[in-house]
Amino acid sequence: MEGMRSAFTAAKLTSLLGVFLAVSVLMGIIGAGLLAPVVGAAGFAAREGVGMFDRLPGDLDQNPLAQQSKILAANGKVLATPAKQNRIIVESKDISQNMKDAQVAIEDERFYQHGGMDLEALARAVVSNATSDNTQGGSTLTQQYIKMALKEEALKNRDAEALSQLDARSGMDGYVRKLRELKYAVTLEERLTKDEILVGYLNLAFYGDNVYGVEAAARHYFNTSAKKLTPSQAATLAGVVRSPTATNPVANPELAQERRDTVLDKMYAQKMITKKELKEAKAVSVTELIEGNLRDSQRSCINSQNPYFCDYVTAWLMQQPALGKTPAERLETLTTKGLTVETTLDLEMSKTLGQMLREATPKNKYHVGSAGSVVEPGTGHVLAINQSSKYSFEESSDKVVKTAVNWNVDSAYGGPGGMQIGSVAKAYTLVEALEKGIPVEATLKIDKPGLADSRGVWLDNPENPQPMPADGETHPVGVFKKEDFQEGCTLGDPVWTVRNAEDKNHDEQVKLRTAAGLSINTAFATLASQVGTCDIRDTMIKLGIHQGNGAEPDPFPPSIVLGSDYGAPLTVAASYAALAADGLYCPPVPVTKIIDSAGKEIPFEKPECEQVIDKEVALGTVELLKGVVAPTGSGWRAILDGNRPAGGKTGTNDNSSHTWFAGFTPQLSTAIFVGNRIGNSQPYDGDMVDLQIGDTYVDGPLFGSSLAAPTWKKFMDWAHRELPVEDWEKPSAEILNGKRVTIPQVIGMTETAAQEALRDAGLTGSIQRVASGQPEGTVVFTTPGVGSSIDTATPVVLHVSTGVPAPAPAPAPRPAPGPTEPEPDEPEPSAPPTTDPPTIEPPPDDGGGGGGGPGNPDPPGQDGKDD
Structure with a gap:
C-alpha cells in the first residue's frame, strides 16, 4: 500500500511539471527560452512549456456581458427585465x-x-x-x-x-x-x-x-x-x-x-x-x-404589474428591425444587451381598467370575460390594455378565468384572433356616406320588409314562395339581393335577409341620425348598397381595421356592414381614435424610446400618423356617433358624467357571444369587449339570455349596451376625472345639410350603373321594383324625376323594371262622348314624402339582431353574423 502511494505521489509530481514551469516562467527563473540545466525528457518538457507560454494570447477579447434589459412604464417604473441572465x-x-x-x-x-x-x-x-x-x-x-x-x-x-x-x-x-x-x-x-x-x-x-x-x-x-x-x-x-x-x-x-x-x-x-x-x-x-425581502426575478412578463401589456410590448419589439435582422437576433439583443425600453403604459389607468373589467365580469357559468384597450387620439400611444382574466400559463378549464392569452391584440402579438365586432363596423358606412356627399341630416328611403322564418329564409319570395314555418315564428326582414351591392363586394348567394333588434324600426323613411343612434340594421344595409360596399371596405382599411389574424376585412356585406369579421379591441380603439382626432389615423404604438446600455438612443421604425379622411367628414361622423351616446341612442348607458361630449358605437353579434362598446372623447379612445367564445375558450351551451353575471342581471339578450357600455362609462368617467371638458368643432353646413345637385340621367341604365351615377352626384338611391315591359333590371323612372334639383339629403327612388308588364286592366264602361286628353308618355312620379318618420322610443339595447339564414350561407372566412 505504501509503495502504491509513493508511486502515486511520484506520478503527481511528474504531472505537475507544467505548473512548476508556469511558476518558474512568471518568477523569472524561465526567461527568453532559457532554463536552468535540465536533461532528458524534463529538459524537453521545460523548453516546450516556455514556448507554449510565449505563444499563448495575452489579451482577453471579451464581448460585453449579457445583462438584463428593462421595460419601463410611462412613469419610469419597471414592468419587466427580460434577460437570458438576470444581471x-x-x-x-x-x-x-x-x-x-x-x-x-x-x-x-x-x-x-x-x-x-x-x-x-x-x-x-x-x-x-x-x-x-x-x-x-x-x-x-x-x-x-x-x-x-x-x-x-x-x-x-x-x-x-x-x-x-x-x-x-x-x-x-x-x-x-x-x-x-x-x-x-x-x-x-x-x-x-x-x-x-x-x-x-x-x-x-x-x-x-x-x-x-x-x-x-x-x-x-x-x-x-x-x-x-x-x-x-x-x-x-x-x-x-x-x-x-x-x-x-x-x-x-x-x-x-x-x-x-x-x-x-x-x-x-x-x-x-x-x-x-x-x-x-x-x-x-x-x-x-x-425573510420578507425575497423578490421574484422579472426576467419574464409573468411577474410584471401588467403581464398582458408586457407580452404585447415584447412581441412588438420582436418585429423591430432596429434590434436585429431576424426575430432570433432581436430576442438576443433584448435579453443580453441591457436595453432600456420606455413604453406608453399608464400604470394607474391600466390597473384601474383591469379592476373594473373584473368587477363587470367576475367568474360566471356563462364563461363570459371582458377586455379593454385605451389609445390616445393623435398619437396612437397605447395607454392601457387589460382583461378580466388572471395571467397564468396554467389556464383554467374554461380558459377565461385564467389564461396567458392576450385578448386585446392580434394573433401576431399573442392574441386569439379577435372577436366579431358587430355594429362597431357601422361607423365606416357613415364615413363613406359622408364622403359621398350624403349629409348628416339625410333621410333614407327603406324598402318595405319581407317576411322570414327564424332561420332567415325569405318566406314571401315572389319567385320562390315558402310555406309558413311549423312553429309559426316569423320576423320582418330587409331583403337584399346580389345586384344591390358593388361587384366584388357582394353576396355569396342571391338573397340576404336582415333583421333588426326586437324586429323594430321598419319605417319606410328614417333619418340618418336615427339610423346611427339606434343602430338599425336594415337602414345600414340600405345605405351600404347606396354608397358602395367595396368603397366602405377601402375606408375600413384606411382607418386601420383588419381581422385579428392580420387579414383585410372580408368583401361580403355581412362583414362590411354588420361586422361579422373578427377584430381585436386594440385595433378598434386605434381606429376609433382617428375619428376623435379629426381623421388622423395613428397605428397603435406601445414604445416611445429604446436606449442601449451606453445611454445612446436606438432609432426604430415608429409608425407614422396619416390623415386618412377629410377633417369635415370625421367631424360629421362624430356628430352622428354622438347620437349613440344620448338618451335616445342605443348607447344611452354610456352617457358620461356631466354630459361630457363623447361619441361611440355599440356592437353585438347575432348570438350575443361577442358584445362591444367602442367610444371616444377628444382625449381618449376606448374599446370594451364583453363576451364568451374567446379564441378556444370553453363555449357556453345555453342561450345568452337573462344572465346573472356578478351583481348584474341582464334582462333578455346580452347586448353591447348591457355590460360593455356601462363599463366603458365607468372607466371613462374615472379616466377623465382630472381632464378638462373638450368638444369637437361643429361640422360645416354642407356636411350637416348637404348641397343642391341635379339628378343625373339614369333612365334606361341598369340599377347598378344608376346607383353608381347617383353616388357620383352625392345622392342615395333606393330600389323599387315596378311592372314593366322594359328589360329586367332597367331603370324606368325616378322619384323625384331626372333633372330635378334637390338637396343631397333627399333620397332618390329608382323604379326598376321587373321585366314583366302589368296585366291589361279590365275594359271600363264607355264614357259619354266629350273632349279627350292625351295619355302621358310615362307615369308622373310622385313627390317625395315631406313628413318626418314617427318618433322611435329609446331602446334598452343596441339594435343587434339576426342576419342571414339558409338563403345566405356564410361566405368563406366568416359566419354571417351581424349586429
Whole structure:
C-alpha cells in the first residue's frame, strides 16, 4: 500500500511539471527560452512549456456581458427585465465597500499585493496537491474572473470545445488551461486597476437562484441595492460564489449561513470589520436576512404589474428591425444587451381598467370575460390594455378565468384572433356616406320588409314562395339581393335577409341620425348598397381595421356592414381614435424610446400618423356617433358624467357571444369587449339570455349596451376625472345639410350603373321594383324625376323594371262622348314624402339582431353574423 502511494505521489509530481514551469516562467527563473540545466525528457518538457507560454494570447477579447434589459412604464417604473441572465451591470461607486471587502476576503486575501498570480498560494497548492490526496486551488481572484469571462464567452458562442477546455483539470489540456489563465491574468493586471478587475468580477459572478452579478443578487435576496449591502448581507453573497448551488440562501439557508460566517471571520481577521460588527453581522440568521425581502426575478412578463401589456410590448419589439435582422437576433439583443425600453403604459389607468373589467365580469357559468384597450387620439400611444382574466400559463378549464392569452391584440402579438365586432363596423358606412356627399341630416328611403322564418329564409319570395314555418315564428326582414351591392363586394348567394333588434324600426323613411343612434340594421344595409360596399371596405382599411389574424376585412356585406369579421379591441380603439382626432389615423404604438446600455438612443421604425379622411367628414361622423351616446341612442348607458361630449358605437353579434362598446372623447379612445367564445375558450351551451353575471342581471339578450357600455362609462368617467371638458368643432353646413345637385340621367341604365351615377352626384338611391315591359333590371323612372334639383339629403327612388308588364286592366264602361286628353308618355312620379318618420322610443339595447339564414350561407372566412 505504501509503495502504491509513493508511486502515486511520484506520478503527481511528474504531472505537475507544467505548473512548476508556469511558476518558474512568471518568477523569472524561465526567461527568453532559457532554463536552468535540465536533461532528458524534463529538459524537453521545460523548453516546450516556455514556448507554449510565449505563444499563448495575452489579451482577453471579451464581448460585453449579457445583462438584463428593462421595460419601463410611462412613469419610469419597471414592468419587466427580460434577460437570458438576470444581471444588472453597475459601476464601482454603486457597490458597497462591504461587498468588495467580503469577496476579496474569502477569495483572494492578497488580491491587492500580487500582479495577477499569487506565487505563494500557487506554490502552496502545488506542494499540497503533490504530497497529499487533497486538492487545493491556487487561483487568484483575477484568474477566477478570467475563467468566468471565458466561460461566459463560450456559452454565448455555444462553443462546446471551449467549454470542455475550461473544465480540463489534468493532462496537457489542464496545463494549457492553467497557463492560458495565468497569462491572461498577468496581462489583465497590466491593463486594469485592481478596482476595475474586482468590479468586473462582481458584475460577472453567479450568485445562485438564477441571479448574476451583485446588483441583481442584492435586489433578489434582500430587496436592496449593491450600494447599500450590510456586512452580513455582503458576506452572504460573497460566500455563495464558490458553490452557488450548495450554498443557495433560499434552498440551503443553513449551509449559506455557515459559509457566511466563514467570510465574516476572514473579514475580521483582515481588519475589514470590527469585532462589534462581526458580532452584529452573525447575530442575524440568513433566513432572517431574506425573510420578507425575497423578490421574484422579472426576467419574464409573468411577474410584471401588467403581464398582458408586457407580452404585447415584447412581441412588438420582436418585429423591430432596429434590434436585429431576424426575430432570433432581436430576442438576443433584448435579453443580453441591457436595453432600456420606455413604453406608453399608464400604470394607474391600466390597473384601474383591469379592476373594473373584473368587477363587470367576475367568474360566471356563462364563461363570459371582458377586455379593454385605451389609445390616445393623435398619437396612437397605447395607454392601457387589460382583461378580466388572471395571467397564468396554467389556464383554467374554461380558459377565461385564467389564461396567458392576450385578448386585446392580434394573433401576431399573442392574441386569439379577435372577436366579431358587430355594429362597431357601422361607423365606416357613415364615413363613406359622408364622403359621398350624403349629409348628416339625410333621410333614407327603406324598402318595405319581407317576411322570414327564424332561420332567415325569405318566406314571401315572389319567385320562390315558402310555406309558413311549423312553429309559426316569423320576423320582418330587409331583403337584399346580389345586384344591390358593388361587384366584388357582394353576396355569396342571391338573397340576404336582415333583421333588426326586437324586429323594430321598419319605417319606410328614417333619418340618418336615427339610423346611427339606434343602430338599425336594415337602414345600414340600405345605405351600404347606396354608397358602395367595396368603397366602405377601402375606408375600413384606411382607418386601420383588419381581422385579428392580420387579414383585410372580408368583401361580403355581412362583414362590411354588420361586422361579422373578427377584430381585436386594440385595433378598434386605434381606429376609433382617428375619428376623435379629426381623421388622423395613428397605428397603435406601445414604445416611445429604446436606449442601449451606453445611454445612446436606438432609432426604430415608429409608425407614422396619416390623415386618412377629410377633417369635415370625421367631424360629421362624430356628430352622428354622438347620437349613440344620448338618451335616445342605443348607447344611452354610456352617457358620461356631466354630459361630457363623447361619441361611440355599440356592437353585438347575432348570438350575443361577442358584445362591444367602442367610444371616444377628444382625449381618449376606448374599446370594451364583453363576451364568451374567446379564441378556444370553453363555449357556453345555453342561450345568452337573462344572465346573472356578478351583481348584474341582464334582462333578455346580452347586448353591447348591457355590460360593455356601462363599463366603458365607468372607466371613462374615472379616466377623465382630472381632464378638462373638450368638444369637437361643429361640422360645416354642407356636411350637416348637404348641397343642391341635379339628378343625373339614369333612365334606361341598369340599377347598378344608376346607383353608381347617383353616388357620383352625392345622392342615395333606393330600389323599387315596378311592372314593366322594359328589360329586367332597367331603370324606368325616378322619384323625384331626372333633372330635378334637390338637396343631397333627399333620397332618390329608382323604379326598376321587373321585366314583366302589368296585366291589361279590365275594359271600363264607355264614357259619354266629350273632349279627350292625351295619355302621358310615362307615369308622373310622385313627390317625395315631406313628413318626418314617427318618433322611435329609446331602446334598452343596441339594435343587434339576426342576419342571414339558409338563403345566405356564410361566405368563406366568416359566419354571417351581424349586429
